[in-house]
Amino acid sequence: MKKLLIIIFTALLLGSCSNELYKYYDYDNLIYAYSTRDISEKEMKKFVKKYSRIVSFPKGTRKLPPPGACAEYAYLLFKQGKVDEAKEYFAKEVVIYPESQTYVNTLMKSLGL
């Protein structure tokens, strides 16, 4: 009887685990702040640092950064003037999500990269 209870309990525990593909951390707050506030250059540094968590520590069932996160991070890095790092993350986006090739190319072209 005890064993059965333990099995049911563990099954319930496993069932309640998050089934999400990606972990977004505080993505909502960041993007909402970006779209509604005027972020100065100084603040941009902090902003990028906070955003880096999404790209650097991917969680979720796929254990990969969410779609578009690397491209977004690269875009923010470019805005900060870190061109080489930006290029690196743009390339990473294409490697993880091959369907983003055309979009990344267009974005890089518009940024003059």
Place this chain on the structure above:
Amino acid sequence: MKKLLILLTVLCLFASCDVAKKLIDKNLPQEKDQTEDVLSEITGEKKEKVVDTTVTVLSKKEIKKIKKERERQEKIASGDTLSCFKKKWLEFFPKKVDRIISYPKMYSEQPKSIMIIYPWNRSKNKEASEMFIINLAKQLSQRGYYVIPPITIMDKHQEDTMFSAQYIKTTDVKKYKQEYGVDAVMFITIYSMNKPWWSTNVNAVAEYRLISTGTCDTLFYRKANFNYDSPVPSYKVDKSKDTYEMDAKIIPLFGTCYQMQNSVFMDFPYGPYHKNYLKDKKKFSYQKEMKYTVDMRPS
């Protein structure tokens, strides 16, 4: 004497008015018989008087019967053949429609990447577009699709305000395939997003349209009316110090938007990065127009 004279003049006036009216009526051409008279004059034939002898007076019961029969025929003509009981039954226990039947083009075209065009905000809330685009991008990613990141969409809208669902026609989406390589484009129209001060209910109404960039066909359509009224917060706020805080007034609206995307895309077919990709054809789907209510207030 004077009174008599006045009476006489009044009578004369009335009489003359009547005579004048009769004269005018006589001289005026009668519209009804004019054409027939002219025709009979030309042909020389005499007009036949038609006497209707088949007039039957119906009783109230018969009139009611005829009215009911007419209503029934009108209902059948409009395609409404269900009885009142059946309608109510289906309202509470709707028929299960498979996703393959509701969204056949989603399975035939199999889009992998989606671009969310900056929503057309017709509500009074100025920041509704941002709330929708952030939450929807997350929602679609979690369902296994590649979604163009919202920051670049928002920046593009700031550069060019014509880059909005308000101005872009659904028939002009083919250029996004060439420019961004996306398989489908999501158009959103936000009709309302408000929380009245006297109520705890938050209401949001929006229309979603997913258009294929290959064929310009509608892959997914839904008009949703979402109400959230619950003491349970609609959104879990990230309380870590190392982040930007949202305005306290915005949180319930943002949370309702988040809950709304969860509900609206609950039956959306899974994308290529999800383990259930193309395995959900036989799962349930909702109707095109839905009214969602999350009401957990103690009565």
